[in-house]
Amino acid sequence: MARPKILVVGAGFAGVECVRRLERRLAPGEADVCLVTPFSYQLYLPLLPQVASGMLTPQSIAVSLRRSRRHRTRIVPGGAIGVDTKAKVCVIRKITGEEVDEHYDYLVLAPGSVTRTFDIPGLAEHARGMKTLAEAAYVRDHVIAQLDLADASEDPAERASRLQFVVVGGGYAGTETAACLQRLTSNAAKRYPRLDPREIKWHLIDIAPRLMPELGEKLGLSALKILRDRGIDISLGVSVAKAAPEEVTFTDGRVVPSRTLIWTAGVVASPLIATLDAETLKGRLAVTAQMTVPGRDGVFALGDAAAVPDLTKDDEGAVCPPTAQHAMRQGRRVADNVIATLREQPLQPYVHKDLGLVVDLGGRDAVSKPLGIELRGMPAQAVARGYHWSALRTNVAKARVMTNWLLNAVAGDDFVRTGFQSRTPAALRDFEYTDSYLTPEEVREHTRAAHFQG
Template identity: 80%
Template sequence: MNTVTRPRILVVGAGFAGVECVRRLERKLAPDEADVTLVTPFSYQLYLPLLPQVASGVLTPQSVALSLRRSKKYRTRILPGAAIGVDLKAKVCVVRTINDTVVDEPYDYIVLTPGSVTRTFDIPGLTEHAFGMKTLAEAAYIRDHVITQLDLADACDDPVERAARLQFVVVGGGYAGTETAACLQRLTHAAVQRYPRIDPGLIKWHLIDIAPRLMPELGEKLGRSAQEILRRRGIDVSLGVSIEKAGAEEVTFTDGRVVPTHTLIWTAGVVASPLIGTLGAETVRGRLAVTAEMTVPGHDGVFALGDAAAVPDLAKDESGAVCPPTAQHAMRQGKKVAENVIATLRGETLTPYVHRDLGLVVDLGGKDAVSKPLGVELRGVPAQAVARGYHWSALRTNVAKTRVMTNWLLNAVGGDDFVRTGFQAHRSGRLKEFEHTDAYLTPEELRARVEGGAGESS
């Protein structure tokens, strides 16, 4: 078959869903059956659940970044860039490449897995002064920042400034926020032993959330257990509370408290990628509305899954239930959508996605963890074994598994290395700088570009 006439399959996003989709397509498609292109800003798959351990230094950044170019046998073309708009009628995806050139990428079939971005609110000073925990760069940057605060506090003679440097605020009582607070508190608790001029009692971690419970998906008992572990470590957990405003040197809570701090970490949930807003298609609470087969109604050859899509959860009895934005669903959806793309190519019947949740794991560092595999509630070492065993087995490559296991063993035996890498000296790293949510086209800009024949670049 002539390559010009091959169907073009475009996969947007290299998260759990996108990578699993591409790998399944490569295994199931004949070499001359279709051309597959993957659009991603970075040529690696990020294992997002382990980011708090990168921030705390337990794992190196390379351990959780799984290279997409490591194997020579894969035939997918990787297009380095970010999708900033999709015209479903013209079947064109607009991509801003890493050299800042805007190109139009045509397709016959598109799989949308752009993931999510940090959910923010109209809170004064939030995006200018808060750190996120959604990217590899943010996790590495936060580690540098936290250790820098200890160094600055140690060098400071002003007791007011020293106290502010040693207070840390994490907003978000979900998995990301709870694990981030837990892991970084362990880091500072261990590090301060190397700072004889700093009173360990001055270090204060605050974890706040507007919800009445931590991690409600775990259930009341396990959520309470996690809260007790954090409080036993000295972390101040405040529920029913959020941020009223944020500044460079203090944060004001909605209950009126003003906390002097130079560290505000925002993990209060996620929303679908802004790319979804360029499609002009129906959404459900911001996520793209799709069928159980993960097709977009009314648009042939368009599939969507992962965090950006409201995939019906057929394993639950309740009407209107959608799959939560978790790794275990995204990975399995990726495999299923690849099979449905192939079925569409071959004129076969599509099959719906059905997966019963296997449970949840929360690693709080050290011997502390809470887990609920298959509905069984675990705490302590057994929960930690399940949590790390699950994450280790979910890593896609043997190289990644070896790196992560080696890091865990080294950390258990040798402890932490309190090293600053120097990121602080080069650039600011708040929410505003890292997630680039202002890069997407508006529907009007997208339509003008496609209809106006903007060509290959602008």
């Protein structure tokens, strides 16, 4: 008899931890494992703002999936664009553009999330995200290019628009991005004698009334003070009304001359979830405490794309937040439950009490809340970087990150553009390909056509 096939979609924290656990715990020949991902690395997403600011190199947070000695998983280089759970087929578009079908016996959905956008005029064409390694590298080149072009310009209006930067989103991603990039431009200004540092302005805006509300009021206010002391203009209860190539209009009526709009206003589950035509909860796939999808045989879902019940909370409807610490642990639990299903053993629910939050604001600034303990300054910085460093999956990645941190502390920032900046500006829609997914009807038609051809 053919071995059962386990198909894992997504190589984020959840998917990679699931695959690693399967490789360790499955007996040789017990099942085949296949992983669908456009890139053969796991991206350590929380450190992406430090790549954008140049503190870390892109390679240091892109952890290769092929370094494991136990590596026996077949990697399909592409993205899942549709799932037919009745036919047990996943439609995959490879990086060449070719569409292929992968049949499965057990499906683990960990496709993660994409940047949440709204129907704001000009947003898709002119905003840049902070969700992928390519975006972080591109944003760094773009920001440094603005300094170079402003330094060379004799037009005051052009200089003003190139030296003002807007970040939307007061969560962790937006706050850390604004903090790290403002620090970069502040240090860079010393190398541009024709630029007045006071001309460089950073704006951080969010529609919410508080900055990083998950941290609590006191730490949120501490972070707010740190950023304002650095000169970052923070506006809460404000969003973008319109984006144009050389200016951004806020909902409070202000028009800011700017050629840099960085959009980090939250995430939503991958559009792949909609192709299942299954029940969702606030856009995330509804699953049981064992992370099975009700009514879908052999399908598990976890991470950012799934509403996993949080059994540590008294609230019956509470779900786990889309954070790395939950995704990693969910990945291991799903792997155990897939193996238990294979061996006809009982499945176990996912239970994990949140360990807290860390926010690195660059330099010596940070705010952290490990195990409910509020920390600021260097102690918070030590906890934040210690947590990130320990969470990196390989010793090679740990060595690279630590070396980068030490080099930056000793030698400071560099301001070299690496060549990602092209003549045609790239924006949100050019990186995440959110319009490439099939509808449930298209998936069913695709599998029917494939069946008749077979």
